[in-house]
């Protein structure tokens with residue numbers, strides 16, 4: 291391997307902001323060198339030069355220093371003119387007059403770059419300029435060419451002015467670069483709008499006790515009683531080394547970040563929560579949660595770095611757990627298995643007495659796949675049926691379908707909007723298919739779980755904790771449909787609720803599939819004989835479905851009818 295000369299090393303270092311800060315021993319506003327060992331997740335964000343970026347950030351993570359350095363680096367090295375907005379003119383005074391000027395004066399190389407130290411509103415950097423503006427200062431965005439707009443504290447800024455800046459950028463040859471940084475506020479507002487269009491990268495750490503990779507989440511990674519961080523999987527104490535000093539960024543599809551957006555996403559998205567910070571203790575996090583002077587939104591926005599969702603639009607895991615009952619499910623009624631594929635198989639087993647089992651099957655060896663777990667259960671309960679999502683490995687499902695004819699179904703989240711029924715079972719050639727209105731069905735499932743006692747979870751709260759936790763990762767948003775030419779059916783509805791997630795939600799969907807199966811197969815057993823229960827039956831015949839125990843099928847179809 292050829293050794294680089296010193297000049298070549300300096301050149302190479304200048305290719306990215308992170309290596310540049312190291313090479314030049316860049317210091318923060320109080321003269322301390324930047325310490326990436328304590329914030330390993332910050333390196334990738336420093337180096338991200340994607341044209342479109344969205345960053346959900348809590349306070350105290352060094353974002354002001356990073357934004358200052360990255361903007362200076364881009365102005366100088368990429369020669370992009372920059373417009374940097376903050377909510378108000380006062381914020382501009384504070385930032386430029388304060389930390390910006392102090393960072394410059396701590397670093398000789400920056401003193402070289404920035405010739406004009408005097409104006410707060412504009413700085414010349416090499417051959418470029420950075421303009422600083424408050425969004426409430428004037429009703430109009432500046433009429434100057436810009437190669438990069440940095441919008442800091444988006445959620446506290448005037449959204450109309452930010453949109454005007456976006457429109458101005460479109461005149462640029464490359465469409466212009468847009469970076470949005472903010473602590474989030476409400477779901478669907480401010481920085482969350484851009485985050486939703488992003489690859490949604492989360493920081494993954496690995497528990498060295500059980501080797502499970504995970505993102506740090508509230509409350510799964512916090513032991514409330516002993517006030518310490520724990521592994522969400524094995525529940526053992528998470529060492530500080532494991533929690534704060536090692537990890538990697540992965541996007542919402544589980545793809546490791548290599549410096550470029552993987553997949554068809556417009557924005558490069560970053561989410562940092564205080565759970566990731568080396569200088570935050572579990573006690574501080576719990577105290578922030580219990581702080582009587584702060585509302586839940588504060589905890590979401592400033593501690594978790596997440597947009598807040600109104601209580602109607604989510605279900606607290608504690609509410610799910612209220613359905614736990616200490617009765618044994620004798621498993622004599624017909625069992626329905628709901629299975630979500632993708633990351634192994636997450637499955638849920640229920641019958642009309644309640645939900646009695648859930649599991650994440652991941653074992654993959656030469657002799658066993660996760661599908662074999664479901665197969666064992668189909669064998670164990672000869673009258674059971676299984677409903678799978680259609681997103682996974684269809685070969686596994688097809689095999690099960692041929693081994694257990696008439697008992698394995700595929701659920702499609704592509705319900706015809708014009709139909710009123712949220713669930714439509716296929717017939718004849720498409721007997722194995724069920725189409726479900728994803729968002730209406732999830733709303734229904736959540737409403738039924740909220741109505742305590744309607745759907746029973748057989749077992750203790752501890753046993754159902756991991757199941758319930760996944761419901762905490764989902765939230766509902768109202769999407770207002772814009773009028774679109776040629777899309778008449780959509781405009782009929784005007785607006786609709788859409789369920790989104792900010793963490794794993796596999797068990798919630800597995801449960802939804804089980805509920806879909808219950809709608810048709812959860813009733814009495816009189817019509818079912820033997821294994822291959824549906825052969826020879828007339829399809830399309832309408833029969834009355836018996837009302838099941840505490841579960842309410844009439845919520846699904848207004849006539850309480852099903853196709854058999």
Ligand SMILES: [Zn+2]
Pocket residue numbers: 497498499500501502521522523524525526
């Ligand atoms: Zn562990």
